[in-house]
Amino acid sequence: MSRAGLRFWSAVLAFAVFMVDVLTPLEGAVAVLYVVAILLAARTNRRNDIIIAAAGCIVLTVSAYLTSHDLHEIASPALRALVSLAAIGVTTLLVLQNHAATTRLAAQARLLNLSHDMIFVRDRGGVITFWNKTAEQTYGWSTEEALGQLADKLLRTSYPDRREAIEASLLDSGRWEGRVEQRTKAGAVLTVDARWALQHDHLGKPVGVLETHTDVTDRVAAHNALVQSEQRYRRMFDASRIGVVEEDWSGLRTALDALPSRGADLRDYLARHPDFVRHARGLARIIDVNPALQKMAGASSSAAFIENVDKLLGENDRSFLDALVAFAQGERFHEGETELVRLDGGKVPVLFTITFSPRSDDDHDVLVFVVDITERKQAHDALLAAQAELAHAARVATLGELSASIAHEVNQPLAAIVTSGEAGLRWLRRDVPDLKEVATTIGHVVAQGRRASEIVTRIRTFLKKAPAQQDVLQIGEIIAEATALVARELAKDDVALIVETARDLPPVRGDRIQLQQVLVNLLVNAGQAMSGRPGSRTITLRAGTVDGETLAITVQDSGPGIQPDDLPRLFDPFFTTKDGGMGMGLAICRTTVEAHGGRLSVASTPGSGATFHLTLPYSQEHALP
Structure with a gap:
């Protein structure tokens, strides 16, 4: 019935009681029936309706008494009127108290409806007695459909443990928390974090359970995807034949930020301060290495590497300086070639690629990918040896083509030597030998001899087959x-x-x-x-x-x-x-x-x-x- 209807019938009932009280010779406290009119008005849940109905009933009671009796003597009618007024007053107070309590409960229920979590209350038998708006929206059942249903049957709840053990834990501590799976009206499976609170009556007896559910389906899915991604990364990390090193360069970032040089001047600064580069090598901490790199470095486990990169690099390695400059300049990748120092002291030629995190991200995540190029180096050395052979053959062929030029080059000093020698003999055969001229010609012979020797040396050097x-x-x-x-x-x-x-x-x-x-x-x-x-x-x-x-x-x-x-x-x-x-x-x-x-x-x-x-x-x- 609507509020207007309740008000109407409350007024009709009060008027009917008034008429019976005034027009009939009944001796009982007929005015007590005004209580029914007040209770009927209370069903509107409006405090003003209750007060107006109570006030009206009091006025009608007093009017009926005055109409039917005089005021000269106080007799039983007066007492019945007082009893009626007392009943009306007590009923009004009780109804107002109930209305206040109901209002508080309604406010609390509205707060529960405002919650982003699904909240419902069930009695000790598991029957749902309260169902908030979020539960309606999430699970799909309206309040009318959910009330009176068994919660576990309606939601088809799947628990992480036996239901009896969970219930015993609830009774023991008064609370229980856990992750359960439930189904919506449409059949979708939701993963929720459930929190149960046991409700007690005034005697301390358990009477119901308040359940709060937080939907973590997306969070669980994201976590599972992350776990799968990490597992996949770990499988690739461990199974890769390429050496992978995970490093933490956050200490390096701090040290670089404290330097006085930036940008293009940084390389020159680092070249002039090798001590800083050596110190920086010790700041690049190794977090993990994969089995391929362990094998490459001659290690039996990754424990040997949980230090810094200084152990893996040679004393005169220049590749770290280039990587340091690339890191300081905010580059995402850096590639290079160097020699990795094995734990037994041996050296392995490698190609490496360093992947840096963006400056805004964490500098903990630096990955170094290392490829052993020993076989490639050996093949390259063999190729260089073959090239040297071909180059030598080409030099021989070139000198073959230049043989006439070479003969002319050698003949010139030889001819000069012969000419100078003959001239010297002539100076000696004179009646009076001219020793000064003889010395001069001998000097020419020595000079031309040296010239011839230089020509032959130059040709032999050009023909020489020697390592580069x-x-x-x-x-x-x-x-x-x-x-x-x-x-x-x-x-x-x-x-x-x-x-x-x-x-x-x-x-x-x-x-x-x-x-x-x-x-x-x-x-x-x-x-x-x-x-x-x-x-x-x-x-x-x-x-x-x-x-x-x-x-x-x-x-x-x-x-x-x-x-x-x-x-x-x-x-x-x-x-x-x-x-x-x-x-x-x-x-x-x-x-x-x-x-x-x-x-x-x-x-x-x-x-x-x-x-x-x-x-x-x-x-x-x-x-x-």
């Missing part, structure tokens, strides 16, 4: 030696050689004979390209600097140039444009230059000659202060 050397070289000296070897050959073909060398060129590091062979091959090829052509034949060799770290040499001829179709294959082994050529000269030249850290390229316009560009890095001794 890494010496600090002056490029001007190498150019002078190479041009001396080919000068006669070029002169025979009327080729003019112009050498333009900048002053004070920085030194380079490399093998003198190999670099000399590169220049000889380029000069000989240029001369042969112009052989038999009419007009002027000129080779221009220039040496200078490109930037602060690179030396550049160009060999430019005035020959016919190189055909566009031949340019892409010019440096391929066994490709040649000459009749009877081996096709190895330029291939060896490029490999040799690249082994020295440089580049060799060619540019040509048919009919306008060809230009070979050779670049070499300065030696490290020159680059570092």
